Each structure stands twice: as C-alpha cells, then as structure tokens.
Amino acid sequence: MWDPHVCLRLWQVPTWKEDGNTNTQLSSFPPTNVFSFLHYQFINPFHPLSSSLSFLCYIKYKPQKGSLIQLQFKFPQPHFISSTLIPRMAKAEENVYTLASVREDLIRQEDTIVYGLIERAKFPSNSHTYDEKYAQIPGFYGSLVEFVVKNTEDVQAKAGRYTNPEENPFFPENLPPSSVPSYPFSQFLHPGAASININKSVWKMYLRDLLPLLATSGDDGNYAQTAAADLSLLQAISRRIHYGKFVAEVKFRDAPQDYEPLIRAKDREGLMKLLTFTSVEETVRKRVEKKATVFGQEVSLDSDNDGNGKSKFDPTVASRLYKNWVIPLTKEVQVEYLLRRVD
Numbered sequence: 001m002w003d004p005h006v007c008l009r010l011w012q013v014p015t016w017k018e019d020g021n022t023n024t025q026l027s028s029f030p031p032t033n034v035f036s037f038l039h040y041q042f043i044n045p046f047h048p049l050s051s052s053l054s055f056l057c058y059i060k061y062k063p064q065k066g067s068l069i070q071l072q073f074k075f076p077q078p079h080f081i082s083s084t085l086i087p088r089m090a091k092a093e094e095n096v097y098t099l100a101s102v103r104e105d106l107i108r109q110e111d112t113i114v115y116g117l118i119e120r121a122k123f124p125s126n127s128h129t130y131d132e133k134y135a136q137i138p139g140f141y142g143s144l145v146e147f148v149v150k151n152t153e154d155v156q157a158k159a160g161r162y163t164n165p166e167e168n169p170f171f172p173e174n175l176p177p178s179s180v181p182s183y184p185f186s187q188f189l190h191p192g193a194a195s196i197n198i199n200k201s202v203w204k205m206y207l208r209d210l211l212p213l214l215a216t217s218g219d220d221g222n223y224a225q226t227a228a229a230d231l232s233l234l235q236a237i238s239r240r241i242h243y244g245k246f247v248a249e250v251k252f253r254d255a256p257q258d259y260e261p262l263i264r265a266k267d268r269e270g271l272m273k274l275l276t277f278t279s280v281e282e283t284v285r286k287r288v289e290k291k292a293t294v295f296g297q298e299v300s301l302d303s304d305n306d307g308n309g310k311s312k313f314d315p316t317v318a319s320r321l322y323k324n325w326v327i328p329l330t331k332e333v334q335v336e337y338l339l340r341r342v343d
C-alpha cells in the first residue's frame with residue numbers, strides 16, 4: 001500500500017479537501033485505509049498564535065495518480081481553520097531517502113564546497129583573522145573568525161537553521177532556540193543522531209590543514225570578508241560530513257541483518273569496512289577535482305582564450321580535501337551514528 005512516489009506527489013496534489021474538526025478519535029488510529037499518520041504544523045501567517053499551533057492530521061488516499069487526497073484534522077481550536085492556513089510538509093516521509101538519493105545530495109553539495117573553496121581562495125591567508133590577540137573585540141575573547149561564526153550561528157539559530165537535522169553548529173553551547181514557526185523536518189534519523197557533532201574536528205582540520213593549502217600567504221586587510229568566506233565554507237563542509245548520518249541510516253535500513261551484529265559487538269572496524277565503497281570514493285575524488293577545474297577556470301567570450309590555463313585555485317586541493325578529510329570524517333560520522341542506531 002505504501003508508495004513513496006505517491007507520497008512525494010502530495011506536494012502537487014491537485015485537489016484536497018479540508019474536513020475540519022472531525023469526530024475522529026485518537027483511539028481509532030490508525031484506520032486501515034490510512035497510509036500514514038503524521039504530525040503536521042499548519043501555519044497561518046495572519047494569526048498571532050500561528051507559530052504555536054500544531055495539529056494532528058492523517059491522510060486517506062486512493063493510490064491512483066491524481067486521486068483525491070482527503071485531509072482530516074483534529075484541531076484543538078476549530079475556529080482557527082480558515083482558507084489562509086498553509087499546509088507545510090517536509091521530506092517527512094521515511095522513504096524519501098535512498099542510497100541513490102543521498103548520494104545525489106552529496107554530489108550537489110560538492111558544488112557548494114567547490115564554490116566555497118573558490119571564494120576563500122580569493123583572499124590571501126590574512127592570518128590576523130585567526131589571531132586571538134588581534135581582534136580585541138569588547139566583551140569577546142577569541143579570534144575574528146570565531147566571533148563571526150559564533151555570532152552568525154546565534155542569529156541563524158534564532159532563524160531556525162538548527163531545527164533542520166542536516167545542520168550542526170560549530171558552537172552549540174548556549175545557542176538560543178529558534179524564534180520562528182517550526183517546520184516538520186524529517187524524522188528519518190534515529191534520535192541518537194542529535195548527539196553527534198564532530199565540528200571540533202572539522203574546525204581544527206580547516207585551520208590547520210586546509211587553509212595552508214588553499215590560501216596564498218599574504219595580507220590584504222579583508223579580515224571580515226575572509227571570516228565570512230570561512231564561515232560559508234566551514235558550514236558547507238560540516239553539512240557534508242554530518243550528512244553521513246543520513247547515509248548510514250539508509251545503509252542500515254537496506255541491510256539491518258548485516259549491520260546489527262557489528263553494532264551490538266561495537267565493532268568499529270567491521271562497520272567501517274561494511275560501509276566503505278572504495279570505487280565510489282575514487283569517483284567522488286575525481287569528480288570533485290574535475291568540478292574544481294571547470295568551476296575555477298576563467299571564462300571569456302572569446303572561445304580561443306577560454307580558460308587560458310588559469311585557475312582560481314589549485315583543483316587538486318579539492319580532491320585532497322575530500323580524500324584526506326571529508327570522506328574519512330563522513331565515514332566517522334557514519335560509524336558513530338550506527339553505534340547508536342540500536343540503542
């Protein structure tokens with residue numbers, strides 16, 4: 001009965017009917033004709049209480065294309081129902097993630113990382129950006145890059161960034177809660193995922209290993225711009241590495257019989273071996289280097305001059321970044337996740 005494709009099409013369902021305040025009793029859930037019982041939040045942008053309202057809802061459907069989807073709601077306050085209610089639904093369905101789809105996502109993230117490398121390579125090393133003694137910002141002890149990252153994370157936390165399980169802050173301590181209406185992000189991951197954050201290793205790797213490879217030595221005074229470029233690149237790399245949680249969940253669901261004994265035996269090495277696909281890693285490294293070459297070349301309208309052999313940064317830095325750090329750390333996240341998977 002469950003068909004992930006039909007489920008995805010819910011976004012584009014041509015007809016749906018509000019059947020407000022039904023008499024449906026929770027005890028009757030799940031009725032046999034219900035394919036999913038979901039927790040939705042409906043946001044009415046014009047209602048002052050909208051951000052705190054959430055409703056239980058279930059969906060009945062006939063699985064033919066274009067069929068009527070009937071939504072039934074159990075509203076605590078029926079008078080809030082109005083035509084301005086906007087149903088919002090995330091990738092809430094479990095089957096949205098497959099090994100193919102998470103790999104596609106990783107491929108798209110490569111673009112963001114390569115552009116991030118190009119943007120950071122625009123500036124020289126600008127070592128003052130990383131010097132704790134240089135910044136001397138009243139009320140703050142730390143480097144300029146720390147100042148920019150911490151404060152941006154603070155603002156972005158209020159704006160809801162970290163309610164998405166794909167996002168992990170570098171400075172999770174004392175982050176404020178989200179101040180915006182919540183969005184029903186996927187519950188695809190095991191709850192243990194929330195305790196995995198290896199951004200301290202990402203941060204260290206970035207400053208100690210990547211920057212010396214990427215930035216030419218020098219100082220042009222653009223420290224704030226440099227820190228902003230660092231922030232974007234750090235966030236892109238972190239997102240990619242922590243996406244390992246989703247990759248691991250997909251792999252576990254595809255073959256629980258292979259993973260479970262290793263998890264129960266806490267066999268890190270065995271897990272690492274099982275989740276590793278050497279040929280995929282090789283392809284990833286090659287593709288990233290190619291992207292760095294293509295995206296990093298100068299573009300001219302004169303096709304004879306196109307590229308001119310000049311590149312905005314050394315493309316091998318991208319493949320080295322992936323080979324030495326991004327892929328190994330993604331695998332580390334996968335192992336950490338799997339070890340918590342059967343808790």
Ligand SMILES: O=C(O)C(=O)C[C@]1(C(=O)O)C=C[C@@H](O)C=C1
Binds near residue numbers: 103247278328331
């Ligand atoms: O594609 C996978 O299966 C992944 O787990 C991702 C990834 C990667 O980080 O690119 C990591 C481990 C595998 O060996 C191959 C690739």
